[in-house]
Amino acid sequence: MNNAAYTLIKKSEWFSELPDEVIELLLERIKRHALGENEVLIHKGQTDDSVFLIEDGWVKIVIPDEDEGEMVLNHVGPGEMVGELSLVDRRPRSASVIAISPLKVLELTRDDFLHVMETYPMMGLHMLVTLSKRMRFVLTYVEQAVQWSHKIAEGDYSFLEDHQDDTTN
Numbered sequence: 001m002n003n004a005a006y007t008l009i010k011k012s013e014w015f016s017e018l019p020d021e022v023i024e025l026l027l028e029r030i031k032r033h034a035l036g037e038n039e040v041l042i043h044k045g046q047t048d049d050s051v052f053l054i055e056d057g058w059v060k061i062v063i064p065d066e067d068e069g070e071m072v073l074n075h076v077g078p079g080e081m082v083g084e085l086s087l088v089d090r091r092p093r094s095a096s097v098i099a100i101s102p103l104k105v106l107e108l109t110r111d112d113f114l115h116v117m118e119t120y121p122m123m124g125l126h127m128l129v130t131l132s133k134r135m136r137f138v139l140t141y142v143e144q145a146v147q148w149s150h151k152i153a154e155g156d157y158s159f160l161e162d163h164q165d166d167t168t169n
Contacts, residue, residue, distance in 0.1 A: 057103035
């Protein structure tokens, strides 16, 4: 694998604190993939268990929505990971991940992840910290949506004005 992949892994939130020898183990096991714009990297409900590190390009993380076709949960780009929940719990994918630009990713399967983690168990702690940060993001998102829905139910749309002021400054 090249120096660009090493640099990307070393800068990623998931792996930044790993020793060089552990990153070398990761580099021996990852696979590189390229996708075009609008290609699906992960399908909601899929039962595979790989995690993907975005090397170049951007993706949107979506779930189906009756009215609009899909609800975008987040956009992520270079250095970010997607697919980590299935890596941990081996359950079907909870969302789809779709390229919104040409995309290059590095794939690490659960088996390869566990092999590396046997060598460096602290990698599991780094993963838990990152998952905790993502969970906090999701909880903040859900909390805001619940607050807005209560206000809408009460006929109070003042939060729209407040939000518009934030985006125009």
